[in-house]
Amino acid sequence: MIGAEVMGVITLTQVTKRYGTTVALEGVDLHVAPGETLGLLGPNGAGKTTALRVLAGMAPPTGGQVRVMGVDPWTRPDHVRARMGVLPEVPGLYERLTVGQNMRLFAGLYGLGPGSVERALAATGVAHLACRRVGTLSKGERQRVALARALLHEPELLILDEPTSGLDPAATASFHALIRGLRARGRTLVLASHDMAEVEALCDRVAILDRGRVVACDTPAALKARHGRRTVRVTVSRGMTAETLEWPLDDAAWVEAVARHQAEGTLLAVHTEEASLAEAFLRTTGRDLA
Amino acid sequence: MRLVALAQAQLQDVVRNPLLVLFAGILPVLGLIMKLAMPESVQPVMVVLLSVMAPYFIGWNVAGHTLAEEKEKRQLEALFLTPVRPWQVVLVKGALGVVGTLVLGVVVLAVAGKVPDRPLLWFLSFLLLTLFAVAGGTLLGLLVKDMRTMAIGGTPIQLLLLFASTLPWALAEPGFWEAQAWLPTRPAVDLLRAGLFGDETPVLRHALVMLAYTATLWLVNARLIRRLSLAGR
Numbered sequence: 001m002i003g004a005e006v007m008g009v010i011t012l013t014q015v016t017k018r019y020g021t022t023v024a025l026e027g028v029d030l031h032v033a034p035g036e037t038l039g040l041l042g043p044n045g046a047g048k049t050t051a052l053r054v055l056a057g058m059a060p061p062t063g064g065q066v067r068v069m070g071v072d073p074w075t076r077p078d079h080v081r082a083r084m085g086v087l088p089e090v091p092g093l094y095e096r097l098t099v100g101q102n103m104r105l106f107a108g109l110y111g112l113g114p115g116s117v118e119r120a121l122a123a124t125g126v127a128h129l130a131c132r133r134v135g136t137l138s139k140g141e142r143q144r145v146a147l148a149r150a151l152l153h154e155p156e157l158l159i160l161d162e163p164t165s166g167l168d169p170a171a172t173a174s175f176h177a178l179i180r181g182l183r184a185r186g187r188t189l190v191l192a193s194h195d196m197a198e199v200e201a202l203c204d205r206v207a208i209l210d211r212g213r214v215v216a217c218d219t220p221a222a223l224k225a226r227h228g229r230r231t232v233r234v235t236v237s238r239g240m241t242a243e244t245l246e247w248p249l250d251d252a253a254w255v256e257a258v259a260r261h262q263a264e265g266t267l268l269a270v271h272t273e274e275a276s277l278a279e280a281f282l283r284t285t286g287r288d289l290a
Numbered sequence: 291m292r293l294v295a296l297a298q299a300q301l302q303d304v305v306r307n308p309l310l311v312l313f314a315g316i317l318p319v320l321g322l323i324m325k326l327a328m329p330e331s332v333q334p335v336m337v338v339l340l341s342v343m344a345p346y347f348i349g350w351n352v353a354g355h356t357l358a359e360e361k362e363k364r365q366l367e368a369l370f371l372t373p374v375r376p377w378q379v380v381l382v383k384g385a386l387g388v389v390g391t392l393v394l395g396v397v398v399l400a401v402a403g404k405v406p407d408r409p410l411l412w413f414l415s416f417l418l419l420t421l422f423a424v425a426g427g428t429l430l431g432l433l434v435k436d437m438r439t440m441a442i443g444g445t446p447i448q449l450l451l452l453f454a455s456t457l458p459w460a461l462a463e464p465g466f467w468e469a470q471a472w473l474p475t476r477p478a479v480d481l482l483r484a485g486l487f488g489d490e491t492p493v494l495r496h497a498l499v500m501l502a503y504t505a506t507l508w509l510v511n512a513r514l515i516r517r518l519s520l521a522g523r
Contacts, residue, residue: 105299
């Protein structure tokens with residue numbers, strides 16, 4: 001068997017998934033190397049969650065080949081799940097139980113002792129919540145507990161489905177810090193999100209999904225360079241008001257305009273703007289991420 | 291270890307479930323009211339009614355309601371992301387339902403002050419009805435997607451199974467009453483009555499009828515659990 005190092009932690013080859021006549025994934029190719037963080041970016045219905053379900057062995061592909069840590073997760077789910085943690089979009093915690101009781105349940109299902117519970121709760125900064133009922137926790141606290149649950153068995157691969165959806169900015173920032181910590185410790189992460197800033201800040205590479213297809217996959221910088229456009233903004237005076245004019249950086253018209261306004265004494269400011277991932281998304285999919 | 295962890299957590303969850311606690315609490319209270327307020331002549335009918343209600347209130351609901359709730363709250367999905375198997379989840383819920391019902395059955399009899407005339411027959415009849423009720427609850431829990439559907443679909447069926455066999459149809463519709471001997475619950479009711487009060491009844495026939503229904507339900511459940519295994523893993 002070829003080792004996971006050579007194969008990549010995840011390899012999807014021409015993966016298709018259909019539900020009846022609905023195509024959820026179409027010819028998806030993805031490769032995730034050990035220690036890498038891959039972002040799946042796309043609007044609702046783009047196929048992100050389906051891709052994660054296929055990776056987690058919760059749904060078989062209709063076509064193509066899926067390999068997670070060298071094996072097919074659908075035919076050998078136990079092998080994969082022993083080495084993979086999943087944070088679903090809905091945490092699925094037992095609300096009437098305490099955090100500690102929830103964690104002990106899942107530790108028991110993995111055949112782990114109480115030490116793993118303490119370690120996982122401490123790693124996500126929620127050890128102090130162990131005696132609180134989940135139903136009394138904030139959404140951010142629940143997400144942290146669910147992350148602790150996903151880390152119980154110290155998985156090599158962690159799958160995060162919209163981990164900060166619905167969190168307030170402070171909770172989001174705190175969750176991002178946790179994810180950065182996991183990255184720093186060399187875990188392989190797959191993060192599905194429709195938040196551009198989140199994906200750009202946390203991921204080594206980003207796969208843009210649109211209607212079940214991967215329309216682009218590269219580092220955020222490369223995606224922006226290839227699909228985004230640097231722009232020039234020229235602010236000019238119009239009597240008592242100011243107006244901002246915008247051109248692509250590679251359009252010579254702005255040079256002419258700047259020269260003209262300078263000569264007329266109406267030029268107020270010129271600055272360039274970096275391409276954004278949002279623009280790269282817009283240009284690769286032909287629509288905004290909403 | 292998996293089954294122990296599951297059973298412990300399920301028990302902790304069930305005892306904090308207000309609906310199930312209400313169901314468990316209401317029968318002993320009814321038994322007490324019956325003992326204190328009703329004439330002795332109607333008490334046998336009430337003891338049988340309470341004995342039939344216990345499996346449907348606890349066995350049915352522990353197995354079915356909790357499955358529906360765990361589906362709705364995506365707890366089952368989280369469970370199935372671990373090495374646990376769906377049949378293990380269903381087994382633990384069913385076992386909790388059976389044990390809880392048996393305990394409640396004994397409590398109800400104790401409160402009502404009734405010692406079965408034929409204790410072994412009472413126990414086996416009660417166990418048989420409980421296994422049937424747990425199978426029915428599990429079937430609905432496996433079929434529905436959420437608690438609302440469980441309530442809408444399950445309550446009428448529960449009421450039908452419960453009252454069609456315990457209300458005094460024999461007086462009004464003797465033909466209907468005879469036909470019920472081949473339908474679920476009434477054979478168990480007759481067996482329970484025989485266990486509690488020593489009534490004469492075709493024990494083997496009733497037991498086989500109830501066993502046939504129970505086995506059929508569990509066979510259907512096994513197919514659904516297999517489907518759940520494929521969909522959930």
